[in-house]
Amino acid sequence: MMVFGRLGRMTLRGIEQFGDATMLALQALALMFRRPWQGKHFVLQLYALGVGSLAIIIITGAFTGMVLALQGYYTLAKFGSESLLGAGVGMSIIRELGPVLGAFMVIGRAGSSITAEIGIMRVTEQTDALEMMAVNPKQRIILPRIVAVTLALPLLVSLFDVVGIGAGYLVGVDLLGVNPGAYMAELIAKIGMHDMYGGWVKTVVFGFLIGVICTYMGYRAEPTTEGVAKATTQAVVIASVSVLIIDYVLTSFFL
Amino acid sequence: MQNYKRIEITVGLFVVIGLLAISWLAVKVGQVGGLGASGYVLTADFDDVGGVRKGSDIMMAGVIIGRVDGVKLVNSDHASMALRINNGVKIAEDAFASVRTKGIIGDRYIRITQGTEESYLEPGDEIEETESAINIEDLISKYIFNGKE
Amino acid sequence: MIRGEQLSKQFGDVMALSPTDIHIREGAITAIMGGSGSGKTTLLRLLAGLEKPTSGHIWYGDEDLCAISDRRLYQLREQMGMLFQYSALLNSLNVYDNVAFPLHEHTDLDESVIRTMVMMKLEQVGLRGFEHLMPSELSGGMAKRVAFARAIAMDPRIVFFDEPTSGLDPISAGVITTLIADTSRKNRMTSIVVTHDVGAGLSIADHVILLWQGRIIAEGPPQSIRDSDDERVQQFLEGRPDGPIPFSRSTTSYIDDLTHKPGTVRMKS
Numbered sequence: 001m002m003v004f005g006r007l008g009r010m011t012l013r014g015i016e017q018f019g020d021a022t023m024l025a026l027q028a029l030a031l032m033f034r035r036p037w038q039g040k041h042f043v044l045q046l047y048a049l050g051v052g053s054l055a056i057i058i059i060t061g062a063f064t065g066m067v068l069a070l071q072g073y074y075t076l077a078k079f080g081s082e083s084l085l086g087a088g089v090g091m092s093i094i095r096e097l098g099p100v101l102g103a104f105m106v107i108g109r110a111g112s113s114i115t116a117e118i119g120i121m122r123v124t125e126q127t128d129a130l131e132m133m134a135v136n137p138k139q140r141i142i143l144p145r146i147v148a149v150t151l152a153l154p155l156l157v158s159l160f161d162v163v164g165i166g167a168g169y170l171v172g173v174d175l176l177g178v179n180p181g182a183y184m185a186e187l188i189a190k191i192g193m194h195d196m197y198g199g200w201v202k203t204v205v206f207g208f209l210i211g212v213i214c215t216y217m218g219y220r221a222e223p224t225t226e227g228v229a230k231a232t233t234q235a236v237v238i239a240s241v242s243v244l245i246i247d248y249v250l251t252s253f254f255l
Numbered sequence: 256m257q258n259y260k261r262i263e264i265t266v267g268l269f270v271v272i273g274l275l276a277i278s279w280l281a282v283k284v285g286q287v288g289g290l291g292a293s294g295y296v297l298t299a300d301f302d303d304v305g306g307v308r309k310g311s312d313i314m315m316a317g318v319i320i321g322r323v324d325g326v327k328l329v330n331s332d333h334a335s336m337a338l339r340i341n342n343g344v345k346i347a348e349d350a351f352a353s354v355r356t357k358g359i360i361g362d363r364y365i366r367i368t369q370g371t372e373e374s375y376l377e378p379g380d381e382i383e384e385t386e387s388a389i390n391i392e393d394l395i396s397k398y399i400f401n402g403k404e
Numbered sequence: 405m406i407r408g409e410q411l412s413k414q415f416g417d418v419m420a421l422s423p424t425d426i427h428i429r430e431g432a433i434t435a436i437m438g439g440s441g442s443g444k445t446t447l448l449r450l451l452a453g454l455e456k457p458t459s460g461h462i463w464y465g466d467e468d469l470c471a472i473s474d475r476r477l478y479q480l481r482e483q484m485g486m487l488f489q490y491s492a493l494l495n496s497l498n499v500y501d502n503v504a505f506p507l508h509e510h511t512d513l514d515e516s517v518i519r520t521m522v523m524m525k526l527e528q529v530g531l532r533g534f535e536h537l538m539p540s541e542l543s544g545g546m547a548k549r550v551a552f553a554r555a556i557a558m559d560p561r562i563v564f565f566d567e568p569t570s571g572l573d574p575i576s577a578g579v580i581t582t583l584i585a586d587t588s589r590k591n592r593m594t595s596i597v598v599t600h601d602v603g604a605g606l607s608i609a610d611h612v613i614l615l616w617q618g619r620i621i622a623e624g625p626p627q628s629i630r631d632s633d634d635e636r637v638q639q640f641l642e643g644r645p646d647g648p649i650p651f652s653r654s655t656t657s658y659i660d661d662l663t664h665k666p667g668t669v670r671m672k673s
Contacts, residue, residue: 036509040259047262051269090284125492128454132564133506133554134481136474155273162276165284189362192310193285200277 021216024138028146028215031139041144049110049145050152056105057156058163064097065089065164069171073178085178086187089168094161095195099202100247102157103210106149107239111214114145115235118218119228127219142219146211153207154200161199198254205250206243213239294321294339295378299352304334305363305388307354312364313338320344323365338365338382346382347372353386363388405430405594406451406562411460413446420446422618423460433588433595435609437602439640439649443618445489445566448598452486452564453477482510485555485563489570491547493539493554499526500535503553510558525553529583545576552580556587563588565597569604577601581608602641606630614640616649 032038072088118141121127127137165187172178214235221231304326313321321344324337340346349370356363367382376382408426412419421443428434428451438444449455451462453469462469464480472480485506493502503522507513513521526532529549539547548568555563565584569577581601585608588595599605605612606626614622614629614637622629622637629637639647654661 043263043266044259046266046269050273051265054269094280094284120495124490124495125488126494129486129488129492129494131454132452132481132484132486133509134478135509136478152273155270155276158273158276158280161280188284189312191284193281194310196280196285 017216017220020220021212024142024216024219025146025212028138028142031136031143032147034139038139038144041140042148045144045148046152049106049114049148050156053106053109053152053156054159056109057102057160060101060105061093061098061160061163062167064101064160065093065167065169066171068092068097068164069168069176072168073172073176082176082178083182084186084190085172086165086169086183086185087190089172090165090187090191091195093164093168094191094199096247096251098157098161098164099199099206100243102160102203103153103206103243104240106153106156106207107210107214107236107243110149110152111210111239112232112236114149114211114214115218115221115232116228118142118145118215119221119223119231122219122221122223123225123228142215145215146208149211149214150204150207153210154203157199157203194254198250201254202247202250205246209242209246210239213242294341296324297338297340297346297376297378297380297382299336299338299365299382299385300329301334301336301352301354301385301387303354303387304336305354305356307336307363307365307388311362313340313367314364315344315346315367315369320367336365338367345375346370348374348376348380349384350376350382351384351386352382354388356389405465406596407463408447408451409461409463411447411450411462412458413443413450413455414458419618421450424618424620426451426613426620428594428596429611430594431592432610433585433597433608434611434613435605436596436598436613436615437600437605437640438615439600441617442615444598444600444615446618447615448564448566448596451596452484453481482506482558483561485558485560487548487551487555487563487565487568489567491539491544491551493542493547493551495539497539498535499531499537499539499542499550502539502550503557505554506558521557522553525557526550528556528587529553530579545572548572548576548580549583552583556591556593559591560593562594562596565595565599567599568597569599569601577604584608602643606641616640 068089069085072085072092073082076082076084076088118127121137121141127141130137130140169180169183173180173183217231217235217238218228221227307323307326309323309325311323312319313323321338321340324339326334326336329335338352346367347370349372351368351370353366353368354363355366406428408424410423410425411421412423413421424447426447436444436447446455450457453462456470461471467476467480469477469480493499494505497505500522501508503525504518507518507521511518522535523532526535529552531546531549531553534542534546534550539550542550552568555565568580568584572580581604584595584597587593588608597605597609606629609626612622612624612626612629613620616636622632622634630641632638636648639649645651
C-alpha cells in the first residue's frame with residue numbers, strides 16, 4: 001500500500017512539475033516579442049551553448065561514424081554487401097544517432113551548465129537583483145537560453161552527421177577497402193530528403209525540450225547548494241529520458 | 256565590448272559552418288530537387304510498375320539520368336509515371352522505358368533504352384513504348400505452360 | 405508614501421509575518437530590526453515586490469504593488485535600488501559592468517557619461533581602481549561596497565538594504581552604515597534598512613520598527629525605542645539571553661534529553 005501511495009504522489013508531483021515547466025516556458029517565450037530585445041544575450045548564449053559544444057560534438061560524431069563503419073562492415077561483409085556500408089552508416093547517423101547522441105552531448109555539456117548557472121543565480125539572489133534592477137529574469141535568463149539551444153542543436157547535429165559520415169568514409173574506404181564510389185553512391189541513393197526532415201524535426205524538438213527542462217530545473221531549484229546540485233543531476237536525467245521517449249514517438253511518425 | 260565583437264564573429268562562423276553542414280546534407284546526400292527542381296519531366300504509362308516509387312532512379316546505359324517524380328493510378332487500371340530527366344540528357348522519340356530490378360531482390364528502377372530517331376522528346380511528352388515490371392511468377396508460369404498452348 | 409496594509413506572509417505552515425500595518429515615510433531612513441527569524445527580511449522582500457503577500461496590500465502612493473502590471477512594476481523599480489545580504493553581484497560581469505548595469509539597461513547615456521557616473525559611485529565606496537576585478541576576486545566587504553554602488557547607481561528614490569553590515573569587519577560595517585546615512589540625507593532617498601545591528605540601526609534611523617515573531621512590538625523614533633519599557637525591547641537592545649524572548653528554542657526538558665529518558669529523545673533505529 002505504501003508503494004502505491006508513493007507512486008501516486010510521485011505521479012502527481014510529476015504532472016505538477018510538467019505544468020509548471022510549461023507555464024514558465026510559455027511566459028518566457030511570450031516575452032520574446034516584447035521590448036527590450038534580447039538579441040545580444042541570445043548571441044552570448046549561442047556562443048556559450050553552441051560554440052561551447054562544438055568540440056565534443058565533432059569528437060563524438062567522428063567516433064560514432066568510425067565505429068558504425070567498423071561494425072557495419074563486418075556485418076555486411078557476411079552477406080557480401082559491403083557496398084551498402086555508406087548507406088548503413090549515413091542512415092543510422094542521420095535518422096537516429098546524430099539527433100539522439102548529439103542531444104545527449106548537448107545535455108551533458110550545455111544543459112547541465114544552464115541548470116547549474118541559473119540555480120546559482122537563484123541561490124546568490126542574482127535573479128532577485130535583476131528583478132530589482134527592473135530586468136525580467138524570465139526574459140533575460142530563460143528566454144535566450146531556450147531559443148539558443150533550440151537553434152544550436154540542429155546546427156550541431158548536422159555537423160555531427162557530416163563528421164560522422166566523413167569518419168565512416170575514412171574507416172570504410174581507407175582502412176577496410178570499401179569501394180569509395182560505392183560508399184558515397186549508395187549513401188546518396190538510399191537517403192532521401194524525407195530522412196533529412198525526420199532528423200531535423202527531431203533536433204529542433206529535442207533542443208526545445210532540453211532548453212525548457214534545464215532552465216526550469218535551475219529556476220525552480222531549491223535555493224541551496226545541495227538543491228542546485230540535485231537539480232543539475234535531475235535535469236540531465238529527465239532531459240535524457242525525455243529525449244529517448246520523444247525520439248520513439250517522433251520516429252514512429254516519420255517512418 | 257571588444258570582447259563581444261569577437262564573440263559575435265565566432266557565433267557567426269558557427270552558424271555559417273552549421274548551415275554549410277545542413278546544405279551539404281540537403282543538396283549532396285538528400286539530393287533535394289533544389290528550388291523549382293532542375294531537369295524536365297516526361298510521362299510514361301505502365302501496366303505494372305512493380306513498386307517503383309517517387310524518388311526511384313532512372314538509368315540509361317547504367318547511368319543515373321534522373322528520378323521518378325511521382326506515380327499515380329489512372330482509370331483504375333494502369334499507372335502513369337512522371338519522370339524527371341536531368342537537363343542535357345536527350346531522349347529519342349522511340350526510346351523505350353522498362354521497370355527493372357537491381358540484382359534479384361534489389362531496388363526497382365526505370366531503365367530507358369535510347370531509340371534511333373533523330374527527333375527528341377520535349378518536356379511533357381510521353382514515352383510511348385514501355386515494358387512493365389517483370390513478374391517472376393508470371394515468367395515461370397509462362398515458361399512452364401508455353402509448350403502446351 | 406509606502407504603506408503596507410494588513411500584510412502577511414505564510415511559508416507552508418510557518419507564519420513568517422502576521423498581518424501587519426506599516427508606514428514608510430518618504431525621504432527618511434526606516435530601520436526594521438529584530439532577531440533572526442523575526443520576519444524582517446520577509447517584510448522587506450514584500451515591500452520590494454520580490455514576494456507576493458499571502459494577504460494584504462502594499463501601496464506605493466495610490467498604486468497597489470500586488471495589482472499592477474509587470475510593466476508598471478518594472479517602471480517603478482527603475483527608481484528603486486536594493487542592497488542584498490550577500491551582495492548578489494552578477495558574477496559574469498566585472499565590477500565596472502556590475503555598477504554600470506542599471507545604467508546600461510535603462511538609459512541611453514553615452515558610455516563616457518556612464519563611465520563618469522560609475523567612477524563617482526566607486527569613489528564614494530572607496531573602490532576606484534578596482535573596476536576590472538570579477539566578483540569572485542572580491543572580499544565580502546568589497547563585494548558589498550560594489551553592491552552598494554550598484555544599488556545607488558541610478559540615484560533611486562527608494563533603496564532597500566537587506567542586512568547591509570552582516571558578515572563585515574567593523575571598519576567596513578562602519579563605512580557602509582555611514583554611506584547609507586550620508587547618501588540618504590544627500591539624495592533625499594527613502595531608505596529601508598533591515599538589520600540586527602542595534603547600534604547601527606538606532607544611530608542612523610529616523611524611524612525604527614522592531615519585529616518579534618512576525619509582529620511589530622515597538623515602533624517610533626530611535627529615542628523612544630531606547631526609552632521603551634517593554635521588556636522584550638530592552639532585552640533585544642541589550643542582547644541579554646534571559647528575558648521574555650527565550651534564547652533556547654528547545655521545547656523538551658534538558659535533563660530528560662541528557663539522561664535519555666524514553667520518549668523524549670527520538671533515537672534513529
